[in-house]
Amino acid sequence: MYSLSIQGGVPLEGEVTISGAKNAVLPVLAATLLTREPCTVRRVPNLSDVAFMGKILSSLGARVRVHGDSMTVQAAKTSGFGDYELVRKMRGSICILGPLLGRQREARVSLPGGCVIGSRPIDLHLKGLRALGAQIAIDGGYICARAPRLRGAEVFLGGRAGPTVLGTANVMMAAVLAEGVTIIEGAACEPEVVDLGHFLTAMGARIGGIGSPTITVTGVPELHGAEHEVIPDRIEAATFAVAAAATRGTVTLRGARPDHLSAVLDKLQEAGARVDRAGGALTVGAGRRLRPLDVTTQPYAGFPTDAQAQMMVLMTQAPGISIITERIFESRFMHVSELARLGADITIEGPSAVVKGGKPLSGAPVMASDLRASAALVIAGLVARGETRVKRIYHLDRGYEQLDRKLRQLGARVQRLQE
């Protein structure tokens, strides 16, 4: 097990290169199952979740080769079912369900575990796949799905918290090889879903309305191989942007897509940070003083739930009362108790966290609990006086490529230590 030792109080200064998006590359890699031809995916981030997906694809009979930041996958034939233990451990692997149904008309995938941020149901995934004609049963911890024929259908995929990102991905990937036209209403509009739609189109799929709440898929008999460069990770970019403002530094986010970050940049400016887009680069820095905020997480293009914990740390530095309301997941405030160890004054009122900001943080040992909460603890450590030790940083390595190295390049005093 590793931990990070952070000596805080140093403003981040310089440039950082944003890696490929974890939440785009996972469904894109799953989509390679839909053709027997080779597909090459570029700007693949070196993350444990990506390595997991590679193992899952290999366990399904695909040939997986990694060369630099590219992966070439050829599922000349797919055999059977996802490795139970592998799929159970990584929720994102649920997105092999749709392509396996599309390609081999049957799938047996372990039910994804819940996690610390919520129960993570898949009822909408199953609703959409059943609409296409799949017979699905839950048996012994597995989702057992069969679809002798997949036929296009019209289905509404919105849930109590809005659209489902991976649910939209799964239904889209099953629909591309179905007979006839599928209309997905209430589809997710996240950039990662758009990126998947572009990759499927490059493979020969016929998809309209990508990025809108209504996606139309016209089934085709088969798909061919394709090459694709994954979009930059908007949540990694948001994490560094918040860290720049919180440490009162100035950081240029090389390769970031400002158009994927509108809500985050808008809130950072409202909080008093400087956002500069001159010359095609995106630079975020501290302003004169920080101001408190009201933030509510929403489906895209609203403020992303995956940047909620990070924003909360910035709000601990803004004198006054900030309210952060989490509308996507039911328990995504695990970081609050750990931030309190650093001196943050935050109380939870139902779906909202009330942050009394303006007090300095002081370093302490803290425990990571999930991917984005871990990122928040790192930002807090960068801000706090003295040393902060963040334990269980395997959570971080799931979704941030070499975060400690990138932070050191920005002047942070961060060391990765073996526990």
Ligand code: EPZ
């Ligand atoms: C994706 O998860 C992301 N993960 C999450 O990022 C992200 O937080 C989430 O989308 C929302 O943007 C990947 O892409 C691998 P959802 P996903 O289905 O698709 C409810 C990170 O930190 N729901 O959009 O699993 C669900 O409970 C991770 O990178 C149902 O009710 O999320 C939640 O309240 C965390 N029934 C809401 O919808 C369903 O069948 C949104 O979930 C599916 C979801």
